[in-house]
Every structure is written in C-alpha cells, then in structure tokens.
Amino acid sequence: VSAAIAVLGRELRLALRSGGGAGLGLAFYLIVVLLVPLGVGPETEVLARVAPGTLWIAALLASLLSLDRLFQTDAEDGTLDVLALAPLPLEALVALKALAHWLTTGLPLVAIAPLLAVTLNLPGPAFPWLVASLAAGTPGLSFLGAIGAAVTVGLRRGGLLISILVLPLYIPTLIFGARAVVAAAEGGDPRVQLR
Amino acid sequence: MPQLRPPRKGAGDKKHTMSHTIFPCAWRGFPGRAAWAMRWHEPRRFRPRLSSLRPARAGRAGFDLGGRRALVLRGPNGVGQVDAAAGDRGPVARGERADRARRHGAGQRSRRLGRADRLHGHLDAIKPQLSVGENLRFWAALLGAETGAVERALAAFGLAAHRRSGGAGLLGRAEAPARARAADARAPAAVAARRADGVARRRDDPPLCRARAEHCAAGGLALIATHVDLGLPDAGVLTLAPPRPGASPPIRSSPGRA
Numbered sequence: 001v002s003a004a005i006a007v008l009g010r011e012l013r014l015a016l017r018s019g020g021g022a023g024l025g026l027a028f029y030l031i032v033v034l035l036v037p038l039g040v041g042p043e044t045e046v047l048a049r050v051a052p053g054t055l056w057i058a059a060l061l062a063s064l065l066s067l068d069r070l071f072q073t074d075a076e077d078g079t080l081d082v083l084a085l086a087p088l089p090l091e092a093l094v095a096l097k098a099l100a101h102w103l104t105t106g107l108p109l110v111a112i113a114p115l116l117a118v119t120l121n122l123p124g125p126a127f128p129w130l131v132a133s134l135a136a137g138t139p140g141l142s143f144l145g146a147i148g149a150a151v152t153v154g155l156r157r158g159g160l161l162i163s164i165l166v167l168p169l170y171i172p173t174l175i176f177g178a179r180a181v182v183a184a185a186e187g188g189d190p191r192v193q194l195r
Numbered sequence: 196m197p198q199l200r201p202p203r204k205g206a207g208d209k210k211h212t213m214s215h216t217i218f219p220c221a222w223r224g225f226p227g228r229a230a231w232a233m234r235w236h237e238p239r240r241f242r243p244r245l246s247s248l249r250p251a252r253a254g255r256a257g258f259d260l261g262g263r264r265a266l267v268l269r270g271p272n273g274v275g276q277v278d279a280a281a282g283d284r285g286p287v288a289r290g291e292r293a294d295r296a297r298r299h300g301a302g303q304r305s306r307r308l309g310r311a312d313r314l315h316g317h318l319d320a321i322k323p324q325l326s327v328g329e330n331l332r333f334w335a336a337l338l339g340a341e342t343g344a345v346e347r348a349l350a351a352f353g354l355a356a357h358r359r360s361g362g363a364g365l366l367g368r369a370e371a372p373a374r375a376r377a378a379d380a381r382a383p384a385a386v387a388a389r390r391a392d393g394v395a396r397r398r399d400d401p402p403l404c405r406a407r408a409e410h411c412a413a414g415g416l417a418l419i420a421t422h423v424d425l426g427l428p429d430a431g432v433l434t435l436a437p438p439r440p441g442a443s444p445p446i447r448s449s450p451g452r453a
Binding site for chain 2: 002003005006007009010013014017018073077078079081082083086087088
C-alpha cells in the first residue's frame with residue numbers, strides 16, 4: 001500500500017509541477033467549448049441541442065492531449081526499467097498512473113463542465129447528469145488511453161498514433177455519456193443510458 | 196547452443212574457469228540480424244572465445260558469474276553491453292521468482308535478477324521536477340528500503356547538501372543521485388551501466404568502485420556495463436566486439452536453457 005501511495009503521490013506531483021501537463025487539457029477544454037457558440041451561432045436552442053455532444057467530445061479530446069506522456073517520460077529517463085523490477089505488480093503501476101492521469105486531467109474537466117454547460121445553454125435538469133456521466137466516463141478514457149500510450153511508448157511523436165488507436169475505443173463511452181445527458185435534457189430517463 | 200572454445204593448452208587453470216551462458220535475447224533496440232563476437236577473458240589465465248553469436252528476439256541473455264561476485268561487460272560504444280546487462284532482468288520482471296537460483300555447470304551457483312534486485316540503469320530514473328530528496332524517497336518507498344536508507348545514501352554520495360535541489364540542477368552529476376537511488380536499499384544483485392559521458396570515460400570511478408565493493412562484500416552480486424577498464428581486480432570481464440561480416444546463422448535455443 002505504501003508503494004502504491006508513493007507512486008500515486010509522485011505522479012500527482014509530477015503532473016502539477018510539469019508545465020503544460022494538467023492545465024493543458026483544461027485550457028483546451030475551455031477553448032473548444034467556448035469556440036462552439038462562435039461557430040454554430042448564438043441561437044440558444046441550437047446550442048442546447050449540441051451542448052451534450054460538444055461537452056463530451058471536448059472532454060474526450062482534452063483527455064487525449066497528455067496521454068502520450070503517460071509512459072514516455074518514464075521510458076526516456078529509465079524509470080520504466082526500474083519500475084519493472086519494483087515489488088509492485090506492473091498492472092498496479094499502470095492502473096495507478098492511469099488514475100493519476102484522471103485525477104489531473106479528467107477530474108478538472110468534470111468540475112468545470114457545469115460552468116461551461118451554462119455557456120451552451122444546457123437545460124437545468126441535465127446538469128447533474130452531465131457531471132455524473134463525465135465522472136463515470138472520464139476514468140474510462142484515461143484507462144483506455146493507457147493502452148494506446150503503452151503501445152506507442154517506444155515511438156517518437158506517437159501522439160497521433162495514440163489518437164488513431166484510442167479514439168475508436170472511446171466511441172462507446174462517448175455514445176452512452178452524451179446520450180445520458182441528452183436524455184436528461186429532453187426530460188427522459190438518463191439511467192437507461194448509464195446502466 | 197554456442198560453445199566456448201576450449202582454453203589453449205597450458206594457458207588456463209580449470210579451477211578458475213568462469214562459464215557463461217548466452218541465451219537468445221530480446222534486448223531493447225537490439226538489431227535482430229546482427230551478430231556478435233564475444234570474448235570472455237581473464238588476464239593471465241585463459242581466453243575462451245565465443246564468436247559469431249547471433250541472438251534472436253523473444254529470448255534472453257544470462258550470465259553465470261561463477262564463483263565471483265562481479266562481472267564487467269566491456270566493449271566499444273554502441274556494441275550493446277548495456278542492453279546485454281539490462282536484458283538479463285527481462286524474464287524475471289515478467290514474474291519469475293525473485294530468489295530463483297539454480298545449479299549450473301560444475302556445482303557453481305547461478306542466479307537471475309529478480310524483483311529484489313536493483314537495476315542501476317544506463318539512465319538516471321531521476322525526475323528533474325522533483326528534488327533529489329523526493330526522488331530518493333520515492334524509490335526508497337517503492338523498493339522497500341529500511342528507515343534512514345535515504346539519508347545514508349545522500350551522505351554516501353555527497354548529496355546531503357542537494358537534498359532540496361531539483362534534479363535539473365544537478366547537471367553533470369546526474370549519476371550521483373542515480374547511484375544513491377541504487378544504494379538506498381539493500382539488494383542481492385545490482386546491475387550498473389555507466390553513462391557514456393565525460394565523467395564515465397575516466398578510468399577511475401571511486402564512488403562506483405566503492406559502492407560495488409561494499410555491495411559485493413555484503414554478499415551481493417554486481418553486473419557492470421562500461422566502456423573503460425575500471426581496474427576492478429576481483430571482477431571478471433566479458434568483452435563484446437562489433438558484428439563480424441558473414442557471421443553464422445542465428446542460434447536457436449530455448450530460453451531458460453543453458
């Protein structure tokens with residue numbers, strides 16, 4: 001347990017101290033969502049209709065941004081070699097790194113999503129479900145993304161390849177997450193989508 | 196299996212023979228079609244030679260240290276001695292028992308690196324965003340070092356004053372925290388790979404030699420990849436040479452078999 005805490009604490013410290021790490025995804029999320037009204041127009045009905053999908057797609061792309069560095073920096077400085085010999089199982093190490101990625105990338109998106117939903121005129125009843133669906137789905141994005149990050153760890157500029165590998169895996173999460181918010185916005189039962 | 200050529204007549208003493216075993220290996224970045232010539236020598240005794248070795252992927256390399264406590268892998272830059280040293284840990288890291296030991300050859304004991312061993316790698320495994328103290332405390336916590344091990348390692352490698360310094364502020368001294376990391380926990384075996392920088396090109400390397408001597412004196416094993424002769428009197432030396440044109444076909448042998 002102490003080893004797991006050490007890994008998690010170190011990952012969080014590194015994410016917070018690295019320039020462009022945790023904040024980059026959040027900034028990207030803000031910019032994408034705030035650009036949408038400029039692109040589709042100020043009509044509130046149109047914005048409300050596209051809001052769930054926009055918020056989810058932006059969250060999905062934002063979580064992709066820092067994925068390429070999930071294992072790459074460790075591979076570059078030899079940390080992965082030593083971690084392979086650590087008493088902690090490799091599966092646990094990967095899970096802890098993915099968890100740290102979610103805590104520094106996904107969780108801020110979940111927290112700021114309601115604020116951005118206001119700018120897109122998302123109906124009030126959908127707000128709790130937006131938070132709930134993002135809270136349930138974004139960990140999956142980090143853990144699925146860890147697969148792509150691990151596959152491309154030995155490649156230079158593997159970021160694009162990660163997107164190609166991982167985005168198809170994100171589709172179910174995107175569909176169920178966005179549809180739950182849409183259902184809540186239209187007065188339906190969003191629990192059907194999240195079951 | 197590759198065979199060692201027998202020692203020249205009258206050139207060796209069998210009592211001091213050190214056998215080594217090469218398995219097909221999956222060393223990172225290893226050119227699969229390359230061939231190696233390996234020379235295993237002990238000055239003033241004999242020089243058995245293993246040539247045209249062509250390791251394949253999806254295997255591993257193993258070194259039997261025989262009765263010695265330390266083995267030095269040498270060779271020109273780029274020949275792959277670091278990969279050879281690091282490659283020994285691969286299969287074990289995938290789940291073999293840490294304390295695995297087996298009898299090999301004429302009753303000599305051989306063992307593989309396991310989870311209880313320490314890889315003092317070619318790279319630092321030091322994060323510049325964290326202080327030296329934070330880096331070492333992390334490794335100590337992860338590797339299960341005893342209380343006070345970090346302070347002792349910092350003192351032993353002259354890093355006590357740099358405890359709060361960032362790893363990035365130790366340019367040119369990056370080996371020191373890496374060695375301190377390797378020393379912050381007692382381990383049965385240590386694998387060290389010297390960096391090919393200006394410091395590492397010097398023949399004398401007192402901190403590394405001292406650490407190795409202490410480690411071996413405490414009952415540990417050491418495997419060191421380096422470019423230069425470190426002058427370790429009690430260590431065997433395995434020299435790796437560049438591939439030879441027109442080398443023999445790949446060697447086929449099952450991993451784990453001597």
